[in-house]
Amino acid sequence: MAGKDRAQESGQGLGKSGHLDFPRPLTTVDVVIFSISGDKLQVLLVQRPAGEGEPFPLLLALPGGFVDVAKDRDLAACAARKLKEKTGVTSPYLEQLGSWGSASRDPRGWSATHAYFALIPAEASVLTPDARWCPIHGGRLKEKLAFDHGDILASAIQRLRNKVEYTSLPAYLMPAEFTLPDLQRVYEIVLDRPLEKSAFRTRILSADMIEPVAKMRRGPNRPAQLYRLKKSSEPVYFVRTFNPPE
Amino acid sequence: MAGKDRAQESGQGLGKSGHLDFPRPLTTVDVVIFSISGDKLQVLLVQRPAGEGEPFPLLLALPGGFVDVAKDRDLAACAARKLKEKTGVTSPYLEQLGSWGSASRDPRGWSATHAYFALIPAEASVLTPDARWCPIHGGRLKEKLAFDHGDILASAIQRLRNKVEYTSLPAYLMPAEFTLPDLQRVYEIVLDRPLEKSAFRTRILSADMIEPVAKMRRGPNRPAQLYRLKKSSEPVYFVRTFNPPE
DNA sequence: CTAATAGTGTCTGTTAGACAATATCTG
DNA sequence: CAGATATTGTCTAACAGACACTATTAG
CATH class of the missing domain: 3.90.79.10 (Nucleoside Triphosphate Pyrophosphohydrolase)
Structure with missing residues (x-):
């Protein structure tokens, strides 16, 4: 932003009055x-x-x-x-x-x-x-x-x-408490392709972005650990992308 | 951009004349x-x-x-x-x-x-x-x-x-013809830390972003191959970052 | 020959990918 | 128990990091 330059270059700028009289x-x-x-x-x-x-x-x-x-x-x-x-x-x-x-x-x-x-x-x-x-x-x-x-x-x-592909952004799409399979599903919806279960878990857990709460989600099968986001509001950046589509 | 909403919410908007009369x-x-x-x-x-x-x-x-x-x-x-x-x-x-x-x-x-x-x-x-x-x-x-x-x-x-860390952006800082050590130096200047020579070369060459020209840079040592950017003006994204600090 | 820099090779550790195996719940 | 899903483990391939080694010039 250089007022003089602007006035010279475009015929716009400050008048003597300091009035910025251009559209x-x-x-x-x-x-x-x-x-x-x-x-x-x-x-x-x-x-x-x-x-x-x-x-x-x-x-x-x-x-x-x-x-x-x-x-x-x-x-x-x-x-x-x-x-x-x-x-x-x-x-x-x-x-x-x-x-x-x-x-x-x-x-x-x-x-x-x-x-x-x-x-x-x-x-x-x-x-x-x-x-x-x-x-x-x-x-x-x-x-x-x-x-x-x-x-x-x-x-x-x-x-x-x-x-x-390389951040924890989908965490902000989750409710307060969620399971790892929930989170994986959200990643898969956004990326529109399936991800490997075990690689996904390793990566998310080692990113230190979520912490377990003392509850499980129950259903007609093995219960799943519930997690919540850690307080840090900044997204986490991974050093590699997920299985990049060639 | 919703004109009606804007008018309702902020007292700004279109008059009957279509005049946008707010600062x-x-x-x-x-x-x-x-x-x-x-x-x-x-x-x-x-x-x-x-x-x-x-x-x-x-x-x-x-x-x-x-x-x-x-x-x-x-x-x-x-x-x-x-x-x-x-x-x-x-x-x-x-x-x-x-x-x-x-x-x-x-x-x-x-x-x-x-x-x-x-x-x-x-x-x-x-x-x-x-x-x-x-x-x-x-x-x-x-x-x-x-x-x-x-x-x-x-x-x-x-x-x-x-x-x-993960793109070929520094290529745009280079002159028309340059050597791989030249390019590495520019990466190092921007990142303010040294990079591994062999990993750097492997990565850049496999990214298919530069091509050799039929000339060498000569000096008081082994000559270096000169390269130029391939025509594609888009930067290349690597799937991993360089040696991430800690 | 030496000095200097270019370029290659070798080993190791990490981690994604594939996928098998095991765990724990409901009914 | 069967069915379903959660969670863990095992093996492999790819690749970065470290670093040693070889190559090619000028003088």
Whole structure:
């Protein structure tokens, strides 16, 4: 950011008065919220309104909105606010995904959105009426989305899959207490391929990210040890990927 | 992006006229440009102007500037433009680093910057007079930077180091032709630790990212095979990290 | 020849992958 | 007991780490 350069290069800059008198892009934040339910990866979407002048009426879109310069201290706070408003939860995991900005992505003018990426446990969601979970089949969503939200979602899915290969991210999709086979199932759903049971267990246990609780899950078979996440909220990075598909 | 929601939630939105009449944050793009020279990792910085109303006068800052809604088709084009203007090169590698936005990072008002991350070969730079390369000692820069550019730079250094552990990114820091020991030296400079020669060679060669040219580098010792990058502009991802520290 | 750096080979430890074996519950 | 799933063990292949060894130039 170099004010003088900017003024020289683009004809924009500070006047004598300190007034920044050139057009500004619209600034928004959107959140890609993933969860697992029904053995599917799901993403939370909202329907666009149909009012006059609204772009992409009635299409599905990522939850998000304009940055409110009075209300939002920073971008992460804005994303957390959107997430809270749409789902009623504060996500155990919220990371920045990237930003998308161009002259053409919003018919109302040059706009840039800051996209975030959240993982929440299945049962944590208390939805507003216009929001709903949409399943992702084979890494793709069936529905067409508003704006460039299809691109943003595709990027989020790719990021999630990539990171699941070598991090503990899926732990944030789990309820408070879960078994190792539960966790493995979630890894397999996200990666869409089976994993080796014993290698999986060795890896997760040696990562020191979960701890057993003094309970077992019972069923019509051998009971399974229940675990919970250790307090550290940071994801764990493994030094190798899972069985990489060639 | 849901216009109705936004209007309800924040008092912002479309009027009957379709007019978006609420305050917009400033939108900028900044570029963290790395290169290697003198056995050091270097970052390209510019000095802030001293004019009236200019924030952080005379401090060093990342090259960047306001998005020009007339000139810039999208954010990446804006970043490429800034890079070109500052160094005269088009980077062989330009990726998005993230975005930083808050009420307080720029004294002129709520602002959000989209940060990019570029790697260029040492000799490719044709600098403008107010730009200069600053060495990074032990992962840190000596100088204090304008705005939150210190944070952005720290994040870029961390991202670079992380990725160098398991990708071919340093290849973009190399001149057109280079030897394997050259490449290893660059890895070692970025990681700030020595690597095993034979493991390094095996890994790079089996990654199928470089190809030999019909020349050798000669010196007062055994000649070294010269290589060049294969055409694919995408970085290669290894399935393991290098000898991870502890 | 020596000095210097390029490049290869050998051994060892770790761990993923495959898959077999055993454990512990319900009914 | 049978059925089902959890958990552990065994064997092998791949590969990084350490480090020794060989190769090829200039002078």
